[in-house]
Amino acid sequence: MMDWTDRHCRFFHRLMTRRAMLYTEMVTAPAVVHGPKDRLLGYSGAEHPVALQLGGSDPAELAAAVRLAVPFGYDEINLNVGCPSDRVQSGCFGAVLMERPALVADCVAAMRDASDVPVTVKCRIGVDDQNPEEVLPDFLERVSAAGVTHFVIHARKAWLQGLSPKENREVPPLDYDLVKRMKAAYPQLTICINGGVTSLAQVRDLLAAGLDGVMLGRAAYHDPGSVLIGADALWGDGDGLDAFGVVEAIKPYIAAHLEGGGRLHQITRHMLGLFHGRPGARGWRRVLSEGVAKPGAGLGLLDLALDEVSRAAA
Missing domain, CATH: 3.20.20.70 (Aldolase class I)
Incomplete structure (x- = not known):
């Protein structure tokens, strides 16, 4: 692809x-x-x-x-x-x-x-x-x-x-x-x-x-949240990270990328579908899509996007 x-x-x-x-x-x-x-x-x-x-x-x-x-x-x-x-x-x-x-x-x-x-x-x-x-x-x-x-x-x-x-x-x-x-x-x-x-x-x-x-x-x-999370069960492996855990796990990778001069959008563009079909998915996409262009956008943007999902699920 x-x-x-x-x-x-x-x-x-x-x-x-x-x-x-x-x-x-x-x-x-x-x-x-x-x-x-x-x-x-x-x-x-x-x-x-x-x-x-x-x-x-x-x-x-x-x-x-x-x-x-x-x-x-x-x-x-x-x-x-x-x-x-x-x-x-x-x-x-x-x-x-x-x-x-x-x-x-x-x-x-x-x-x-x-x-x-x-x-x-x-x-x-x-x-x-x-x-x-x-x-x-x-x-x-x-x-x-x-x-x-x-x-x-x-x-x-x-x-x-x-x-x-x-x-x-x-x-x-x-x-x-x-x-x-x-x-x-x-x-x-x-x-x-x-x-x-x-x-x-x-x-x-x-x-x-x-x-x-x-x-x-x-x-x-x-x-990806539907077809990759849970896929390891096909091999008999136990449960891995859920979608929220995935966001936390990728933060060090994003931080290193930003410190090396990379742009947040280069990673977050691949994450827009993580909560597809779940309450708050639209807010997650909106916050990430609109926020990456703002000066100083960093890891805090992920937390703001996660808040959209958490509030919708409450």
Whole structure:
């Protein structure tokens, strides 16, 4: 989720779940190779387990990016073959690569040769006029033959022309049954599902259907209090922090960020949905959104926003 799941967002999300794998924003291989490494690849050690998500279509360049990422200690490196954005299509990567499975296989083979870190692939069930019943199994077979055993499948087609990225997340119909059939057909592969999942109840149902994992994107961002707090129970772990505890726990991180010259908004923008659906949620969002622009805004703003929630719940 480009421009969303930055290091501040991931630190915030980690406070709500100790076990879920967190994914970075998609970073292009050329940016890693030619850009500022610490800014693009750096993160807090508290984020583990965390995966680096790369975009690219040049095997040599992807391998170079992986080698540069190795010292940063990521737990997984994921090749994104699912993003339908115009920005990634123009670079011949993302969902457009669903049309070129042989190239994807070459890419992941080069990435695996560059590091011992597990390489995974996020993909769609197909693009445009492709028949997913034919395309998806062929894609899985070709790419897994290159050594990848872990796939995250967004259970929608991507329409590369005619739909915006937002529409591509909503308009093409979901086909969970196809993804379930892929798991049944390829039991040796780790197959996780993505797309349209908005609750932990749905996660439990999909896991019970035999899938190996569920990736949540926008639901985890917009309603983290519902889908991340309590998620560790899926692993049998006990209760962690509640939403109020999360706010208290992130204060030292925010204080350090501000002392280092950072801006409050860079962190609090990711926290607006923490109380989604609860009394006081609107006041929480209003205080944070309006207050960050005021001179001297600091940790006290969080307390003012929490007061809105406390008063509404009283």
